Amino acid sequence: MLKAVNALAIVLLLTSLALALTPGSASEGGVSKWVTRWVLNAGSNVWSVSWSPDGEKIAIAAGDIIVLGASGDILWRGGLERDTDLVAWSPDSAKVALVSGDTLYVFGSEGSELWEWRVSDSFDYIKSAEWSPDSSKVAVITSGSEVVVLDSSNGDTVMRTDCGCGLASLSWAQDSRRLAVGYYSPESAGVIAYGVTGGNVLWERTISVPGSPPVLWDIEWGPRDVGVAVATGWGKGEDARGKATVLKTGDGEVMWESPILVRDCHAVAWSPNGLRLATASFSEVAVLGEGGALLWRLNVSGVVTAPPAWSPNSSTLALPVDAEEGFVVKVFSADGELVGISDPLSAWVEDLAWSPGGDGVLVAYGEHVALLSPSGGEGAIGIVVAGDLVVGEGIRFEAINIPDEWGVTEYSWDFGDGTDAVTASPTATHSYSSPGTYTVRVTVAYGDGSSLRAERTVTVTERASTPGTMHSSPANGGGTEETPSPGRGVQGAVVPVILGAAVGAVAASALLLVLRRFRGV
Secondary structure, eight states, X not given: OOXXXXXXXXXXXXXXOOOXXXXXXXXXXXXXXXXXXXXXXXXXXXXXXXXXXXSSEEEEESSSEEEXXXXXXXXXXXXOOSOOOEEEEOTTSSEEEEEETTEEEEEETTSOEEEEEEOSSTTOOEEEEEEOTTSSEEEEEETTSEEEEEETTTOOEEEEEEOSSXXXXXXXXXXXXXXXXXXXXXXXXXXXXXXXXXXXXXXXXXXXXXXXXXXXXXXXXXXXGOOEEEEEEXXXXXXXXXXXXXXXXXXOOEEEEOOOEESOOOEEEEOTXXXXXEEEOSSEEEEEOGGGOEEEEEEOSSEEOSOOEEOTTSSEEEEEEEETTEXXXXXXXXXSEXXXXXXXXXXXXXXXXXXXXXXOEEEEETTEEEEEEEOOSSOOOEEEEESOOBTTXXXXXXXXSOOOTTOEEEEEEEOSSSOEEEEXXXXXXXXXXXXXXXXXXXXXXXTTSOEEEXXXXXXXXXXXXXXTOEEOOBXXXXXXXXXXXXXXXXXXXXXXXXXXXXXXXXXXXXXXXXXXXXXXX
């Protein structure tokens, strides 16, 4: 499930808060390393990622819509040749929707464009969009204060209304018949619930805040009608604060409110089982239980770069952070224990999404999208190089930490100089005829049709250094002269880089937080 929040980006002075590990806060226990299984360089900034609920395809919004297989191979592109913002699969995995400025595009799962819808006023744009849980409709809100519900089969208008106020976020009820929309004005902020069939207002609730100006950032209708969660903020600069409010789905009455957060409350995320609510500001995350009880709170030394995301089974929460370690994704248990952390990524994380099976997390950062998952405890997959890296000398390559329980059938090698080889074992020997830097790739094929890929670079010179030197490169190694760190792939082209894994499972700078606006339920 991809969580939708509003389109606004806000300039933030980076804070220097230390990581708080006090009673009632997130804590560190047994922490696993989350390694990069594969990376794709999209050739332009990636703003949004979405995994189809059936687990077979991945869609990304970059300079076009790009659809990948679960192992990172490109299946098709939309051919739009324009910047895109948001992408989401329909809950039935049959369609994928894309927002690009003032236009909503809907494609079939195999790449055919089914229909498009454009905002009527040329000065407006689409701020947020969301599939209905039954996949029959798509709801959008515009910068011109319109709420529009479209038939997902042909783009015909099902409902259209103008609330006459600024709109921030929207969220469907699970029955696909009710829709909540968050609004704000200079004086107030609140939520309107609509009955979609008749377009009638079911209820409206103003959210009271201690200060001004009030801002509503995000809303989410909880599973099983546990409540409509609302993220609001008030104040400016260092004095900004925020909170989450949970409303009754039947009449909009306030059920409970969260503790006051440092900075605005920019995102709310219900766990899929509806038992916990995560709230996030720029520098703080709080997880609440029944009745708003504070279960744990985390202050970060840096910035929360995108909304947190719950795993499909509600057991863990993934959080992208610009922290002391760099741009990383941290994974916490539902009780606040730090259980996983990624290697540093090369850029600010714009978006993330769990795999439907819950065994990996997609992240969009810079021009890249990557799949992260736990290392498994025995080291990361990779390629080890042995021998003198000189012209004319045999260099031995070995694929390491390769799972073999699925039955490896062959190893296909690409040595980066136009030469290929297929071996039955994880080793291959090759010599280069000229000096240079070469990218070596190995694809491991399994009997069930799945595959795993790994990649590294080697620099071959005319003259040997120390004979017999071992150059090791596990996944996401420390980034030696010959081992690129994640994100140092080929620029300006759509190619997989760094590592690959078995099949199965707007603009921002370091001072901008961009919140996702498109959710597939």
